[in-house]
Amino acid sequence: MIAPPPCSYRYGLATAALASAVVAGLLGQRLWEVSRRMKRAEELQQREASLLSEAQRLAGVGSWVWNPATDEVSWSDEMFRIYRRNPERGAARYKEAEKLYPPDAWGMIDAAVEKTFTEGVPYQLDCAMVREDGSMGWVVSRGEAVKDASGRIICLRGTVQDITERKQTEDALRDSEDKFRSAFAKAAIGMAMTDMEGRYVEANDAYSLITGYSREELTAVTFHEIVHPDDLESNLATMKRLMAGEITDFVMQNRYLRRSGTVVWVRKSVSLVRDQLGSPRRIIALIEDVTVRKRIEDEICLLNEELEQRVQIRTEELEAANKELEAFSYTVSHDLRAPLRAVDGFSKALLEDCGESLSEDGRHYISVIRKGARNMGALIDDLLTFSRLSRLPLQKRTIETNRLVHDVLSELGAHEEAQTELRIADLPPCEGDPALLKQVWLNLLANALKYSRDRSPSVIEVGATQKNEDEAWVYHVRDNGAGFDMRYAPKLFGVFQRLHRADEYEGTGVGLAIVQRVIHRHGGRIWAEAQVDKGATFYFTLTS
Amino acid sequence: MTNVEPVEILLVEDNPEDLELTIRALRKAQLANHIQVTRDGAEALEFMFGEGRYAGRDINDLPKLILLDLKLPMVDGLEVLQRIKADPRTAAIPTVVLTSSKEQNDVVASYRLGVNSYIVKPVEFEGFAKAVQDLGLYWLLLNQPPKIEK
Missing domain, CATH: 3.30.450.20 (PAS domain)
Structure with a gap:
């Protein structure tokens, strides 16, 4: 019986490789014994061979024995699986084994085998392999010399472990680590x-x-x-x-x-x-x-604060101005009208109490004084209405326009005018401030009646049209009265702007300004079309 | 049974012209008996509650109608109105605000305080006279004031 050779493996390797190497070493020794005692213990050998083959398959380790003198090679079953070689072809002889590796790997193996054979030094190599089906893989190949009792090398034996899978995992890991390193650095x-x-x-x-x-x-x-x-x-x-x-x-x-x-x-x-x-x-x-970003953020923050402050100051100023205006109009409302009442009231008293002793001219002068006082009263009232329109908040609700127009016409006494022909179409309801929109209709219809009063009949037409269903309704008031020259249309809605002389048609010139302001405050538009002596039409929209 | 009650109006007005015109209008409508004139809010309250210049006045002798201007020196009309309407002895007296002001705030405040009518004095005398005469007639002659529990 041959004693097992001294083991001189390099142990600094992975545990799995070590275990498989130990297994392989023992297997090699067994095989050698078996080959020597083949005849004597054939049965035992066969049983053991199948056990060993099973162990090798589980470990992924194949083993071989080679006698260089005779070039006799024997492979374990796992060897055939690793190299995908048909077992029927038998183990690859040394010369044939060259094809199982790329040239540089074979060069290393060949040199290592030579050294083991001549000097008895064991080897271990990680190298690429070329399987018989042509695919590439990785193996750890180990070999050592087997000596007889006198120390003479009689053969070589070794193991081959398929490490293709581990190698691939390692490569992938290295790749990913490289990528991470470079990403980290750059x-x-x-x-x-x-x-x-x-x-x-x-x-x-x-x-x-x-x-x-x-x-x-x-x-x-x-x-x-x-x-x-x-x-x-x-x-x-x-x-x-x-x-x-x-x-x-x-x-x-x-x-x-x-x-x-x-x-x-x-x-x-x-x-x-x-x-x-x-x-x-x-x-x-x-x-x-983020220094720059932070600085910009801080600047924006500061700007916003400043802006808010400025808005606050402006709002306060506006509120103050509004209050002043309110106080002003309150004063106007009270104090400016009282003297006018006195002028008119005492003129009337004079006329009543001393009218008999006044001449015709004297009575005429008194009537002029009274007319002036009343005109000024009307102006003050209109101006106050106008300023109130900008100050008071809108109280919006749904308004039945048909009814509103009917009420306004009644208020103006239009129904009783024999020579006035009213053509009132069905009018759609709208959203708005009832008091303010009443003022709009009142002013427009009063104008229509006023400027057409010398026509016979005077025709007042009220209607509403809508181009598309999603568009705003356009209301209109048309008369067949004096009309005006379209050249002056831009002046139409200005405060105190009049296109007719006061002795033709009385008025303060504030009515249409009031109308325009109300319509604008409702988000609507107003415009007019007219022809001298043919009449005028006023159109307006209300966002509903 | 006689139902004729003495007509008595408290007129609170600081403007001498308006005062004269108002009295003239009331006189023309034969409503000028027993008009008590006070020229500011403080005087009006003293009259109503028998204080100050009117100390010792029998405060059960109440006016049948109060015509109240809003813009008054010292105590303004809204405050006078508030005091009159808050006191159960005087709350039932018809009180009419008679003013130049068309300001919505004044109108709303007046009605909130329980005013019975609110008349804006028009500039032209006819309108003014008519308003004064109508409301005088209505409140003094047509409107039966509730009996005040003594």
Whole structure:
């Protein structure tokens, strides 16, 4: 019986490889024994062979024995599976084995085998293989010399382990690590890793650029020295929550002190790396320089504040002006009318009490005085109405236009006028302030009656049209009266603007200004078409 | 049984011209008996409640109608109105605000305080006289005031 050769494996390898090597070594020895005792213990050998084959298949390790003198080779079953060689063809002889490797790998194997055969030194090689179906794979090939009792090398034996899968995983891992490394190094975002005391373990160039510390200098400082003192407390408080596991990561905007002492605003996201037992081991921080963004944000903030202040001041000024206007019109309303009442009232008293003793001219003068007082009264009333329109808030509700127009015409006594022909179409309801819209209809219809009063018959036409269903209704008031020259149309809606002489048609020149203001306050439009002596038509819209 | 009650109007008016015109209009309508004139809000209240210049006046001798201007020196018309309408002794007296003001605020405030009528004095005398005469007639002759529990 041949004693097993001394083992001289390199043990610094993965456990799996070691185990398979041990298995393989034992197997080799067994095979040799079996081959020697073949005749004596054929049954035993066959049983053991099948057990060994099964063990090899599970371990993914094949074994071989080769006698260089006779070029006799024997392969275990797993060998055929690894090289995808048909077992019927038998084990590959040495010469044939060359085809199972790429040329450079075979070169290494050939040299190692030579050395083992001549010097008895075992070998182990990681190398590529070419399977019989042409596909590539990776194997760990080991070999050693078998000596007889006198120490003479009588054959070689070894194992082949298929490591293709592991190799692929390793490659993929390396690829991904390379990618990560390069991404880390070249990222525009600053990245750093510190230990739990805040000492820098790693940092990339962007991090150096933002903080102003080179990567070497960073190893000499801690995170606590870089965070602005005013922001450190909130930082540490959040870190505490992170370490306690209350949060898995956080994002905050704070200041860092650069190496030069200047301040930089950074937006950072921080997370933890824990070890397998769950204890925090590393802090990972990604930082972005937001100084410029922060400055712009602050500026916008400041501008907004200023704007708000300015709006506030303007609003107060406006409110004050409005109050003043209100007080003014209140005074006008009370105090300007009282003297007029006195002028008119006492003129009338004079006429009543002393009329007999006055001449015809005297009585005429009194009537002129009274007319003047009344005109001024009307002007004051119209002006007050006009100013009130801008001050009071709109009280909008649905208005039955048909009814409103009917009421206004009654108020104006239009129904009783024998020579007035009213053509009133069915009018759609609208949304608006009832008091203000009544004023609109009152002014427009009073105008129509006034300017057509010398016609026989005077024809007043009221209607409404709508182009499309989703468009606003256009109301119109048409008369066949005096009309006006369209050249003066732009003046029509101005305050105190009149297109007729007062001795032809009385008026203050405020009525249409009031109408326009009401329509505009309702979001509507107003315009007019007219021809001298043919009549005028006023159109207006109301957003419903 | 005689149902003729003495006509008595409290006229609160500071403007001498308006005062004269109002009295003239009331006189023309034969409503000028027993007109009590006060020239500001404070005087009006003193009259109503027998205080100050009117201390000792029998305050059960109440006017049948109060014509009240709004814009008055010292105590303005709205305050006078508020005091009269808040006091159960005087709350039932018909009170008519007679003013130049067309301001919506005044109208709303007056009605909120319980005014019985609100008349805007027109500029032209005919309208003014008619308004004064109508409301005088209505409140003094046609409207039967509720009996006040003494």
